Amino acid sequence: MSADHHGPAAHLAARVRHVESLLERRGLIDAKELDQALATFLARASPANGARLVARAWLDERFRTRLLADANAALPELALSMGGGLQEQRLKVVENTERAHHVIVCTLCSCYPVALLGPSPTWYKSESYRSRVVREPRAVLREFGLVLDPAVEITVWDASAESRYMVLPRRPAGTDGLDEQALAALVTRNGLIGVAAV
Amino acid sequence: MPGDRVRTSRSDPPHHTRVPRYVRGAVGTVVEAHGSYPLPDDLVRGLPSEPQPVYTVRFPARALFGQGDHAVTVDVWESHLHPVEDRRKGNP
Numbered sequence: 001m002s003a004d005h006h007g008p009a010a011h012l013a014a015r016v017r018h019v020e021s022l023l024e025r026r027g028l029i030d031a032k033e034l035d036q037a038l039a040t041f042l043a044r045a046s047p048a049n050g051a052r053l054v055a056r057a058w059l060d061e062r063f064r065t066r067l068l069a070d071a072n073a074a075l076p077e078l079a080l081s082m083g084g085g086l087q088e089q090r091l092k093v094v095e096n097t098e099r100a101h102h103v104i105v106c107t108l109c110s111c112y113p114v115a116l117l118g119p120s121p122t123w124y125k126s127e128s129y130r131s132r133v134v135r136e137p138r139a140v141l142r143e144f145g146l147v148l149d150p151a152v153e154i155t156v157w158d159a160s161a162e163s164r165y166m167v168l169p170r171r172p173a174g175t176d177g178l179d180e181q182a183l184a185a186l187v188t189r190n191g192l193i194g195v196a197a198v
Numbered sequence: 199m200p201g202d203r204v205r206t207s208r209s210d211p212p213h214h215t216r217v218p219r220y221v222r223g224a225v226g227t228v229v230e231a232h233g234s235y236p237l238p239d240d241l242v243r244g245l246p247s248e249p250q251p252v253y254t255v256r257f258p259a260r261a262l263f264g265q266g267d268h269a270v271t272v273d274v275w276e277s278h279l280h281p282v283e284d285r286r287k288g289n290p
Contacts, residue, residue, distance in 0.1 A: 161273035
């Protein structure tokens with residue numbers, strides 16, 4: 001596994017900086033504009049976006065079906081997108097059920113649906129999480145405080161290519177009377193990654 | 199293509215590859231196609247790369263690690279996948 005800030009990644013970062021400075025020097029881009037674009041993207045990127053999707057899916061069965069079938073097509077219904085970067089990334093939403101639990105990881109680096117979950121937590125990028133969750137997810141989830149019934153089948157989604165993943169957690173019991181906003185407030189970043197129940 | 203059994207490439211190249219080490223040579227089942235993308239293994243070496251299909255492949259943990267009751271899905275470029283014709287030949 002390659003670490004985040006060594007080897008090819010560090011080399012690539014240096015190349016990106018070099019290209020960036022060339023583009024600036026030739027007046028093709030404006031450093032301020034670039035910073036602003038990044039700041040705008042990151043200001044919008046938050047786990048609140050993923051939580052809104054989940055709350056809507058819990059309340060609207062047809063939206064849930066559309067989200068699971070083609071997430072990129074469903075996102076604009078909530079004024080969200082997987083764009084923000086240079087190109088739109090494919091998003092796949094995986095649904096937890098009574099029998100099946102999903103958890104996401106990127107074993108090669110740290111791929112993550114930043115637009116919907118915000119910047120990833122440090123542990124998500126740690127070698128320990130990346131190497132262990134594919135081998136012993138039940139033990140890793142237990143360390144996060146999530147103990148699953150042995151009958152629940154766990155699927156670990158390794159985002160090793162161009163797609164990004166998000167988990168649709170199960171709606172907690174006793175939330176029947178809650179509206180969309182109140183439901184969204186229950187959803188945590190860890191729930192969207194699959195290391196928490198919700 | 200979903201449902202097809204495939205084996206991932208066993209190659210261990212000296213350069214970057216998007217086949218994680220733990221799935222090399224393992225047999226899994228195609229879940230779905232993602233669309234086509236250039237192969238990063240080529241791009242990082244400055245080689246031309248035509249877009250090629252990427253598939254989500256599901257592996258039982260037992261096939262990867264010899265133990266575990268879970269499954270792992272990995273997204274793999276087509277040129278790193280080989281069809282497995284016979285179920286018996288598919289056992290790694």
